[in-house]
Amino acid sequence: MLLATWNVNSLNARLSRVERWLERFRPDVLCLQETKMADDAFPALTFEALGYEAFHHGEGRWNGVAILSRVGLDDPVAGFGDNIDPDPDARLAWATCGGVRVACCYVPNGRSLDNDHYQYKLSWLDRLRTSLDQSCDPADDVVVCGDFNVAPTDIDVYDTSCFVGATHVSAPERERLARIAQWGLVDVFREHHQEAGLYSWWDYRGGAFHKRQGMRIDLLMVSNSMAAATETVVVDRNERKGPKDDPPSDHAPVLMVTGG
């Protein structure tokens, strides 16, 4: 199975790139974040023509997540699915694709440590852990992927001195991510690549991509059975390149290939 996650920063702005990417890589499953689209605007027919079923959970101007699959798409759930207190934002979609329970996540950014949005980020990560406890079994094939807006360790950012007192690296959010991992998930990219300097996001400003100033915040958190079957994990950093009239997202896709 080839499964990928990609924050597209507007599916409208990125649709032609997503179509080309699907044709080129033919992933079995593609998780998208930041579609910035209402459900009734989602181009389901475009993806159907390429052989993909899709489940979109969107709201319009902000956020929005989707799961595309050409190996089946069952038991879709939008949000935490706990019927308690709906998430005000469209940030989480679930589906079972080819026997794998997939969660597509767009974790809140947090904005700054003293912002209410940061508390929302921490509670969102806590709630994701609770949702896993209640709806999933770590003994199964599970992939929890997406834009986590957390760099797991210091080697996942280009210069720690630029992130003192900032979100994405703070201890509380890293602890929340670690608790999600402790449920029974492996950061499978890091398992395959231990070196520093490998990122999935680069700021649009200041030529950050060309200066290799990025962060690794787009993660494939996979259960042990999936990790054991994983042969290859890569960032498609070529997708971060492109001309002004066909601009890239500020995130690159992250792909994993499993055998067996």
Add this chain to the structure above:
DNA sequence: ATGGTCGTTTGACGA
């Protein structure tokens, strides 16, 4: 030089 660049419900705000 105290900014930079994208995206969106056109323009202030989020990332």
